[in-house]
Amino acid sequence: GENVEQHPSTLSVQEGDSAVIKCTYSDSASNYFPWYKQELGKRPQLIIDIRSNVGEKKDQRIAVTLNKTAKHFSLHITETQPEDSAVYFCAASKGYSTLTFGKGTMLLVSP
């Protein structure tokens, strides 16, 4: 089955800096890669996703890049703000099958 590795497990940045979270996956047939954000005490929520027919997708300050050859994808957050502090989960799936999640990255943005 699919295996998703996520790094780093924790990431501390200063407000205004950029943050990058990386994930690798094992199943070359996987073609859907979402990112979920979970604020403290809240539910995980989808923030951005990418399918394998594109290499990059942006939504304001967040972007996701995908390298299918290397089987890795990354979340980029620019101009970080304290409200970006949360746990971020990457995930992967093949077609429309159930997601396999990474173990999460706790992002701390200091004012």
Add this chain to the structure above:
Amino acid sequence: DTAVSQTPKYLVTQMGNDKSIKCEQNLGHDTMYWYKQDSKKFLKIMFSYNNKELIINETVPNRFSPKSPDKAHLNLHINSLELGDSAVYFCASSLGTGISGANVLTFGAGSRLTVL
């Protein structure tokens, strides 16, 4: 209107007891899930139902029994609770299988179970 609602939000109980968590979604989704999130924040899938039929049953002790009376509801019953069952349990739903958006998850707010 809450899209995926689960009750109770908090549950504190003694070892050995039996408890249930209920989940309902009003999104018209065909697929529902239970995830367990432990203290390390790892989201582990437990079960998945599509239109009341069990489609995923991960390696979960048989003390955990899901029940789906209809496609809008997926309840989780836990027998003989153990300390290691303490976690946050998230219900989620998605459109269905084999269609676009099928694996976009909408999560409930979570139910924090504490076993003493």
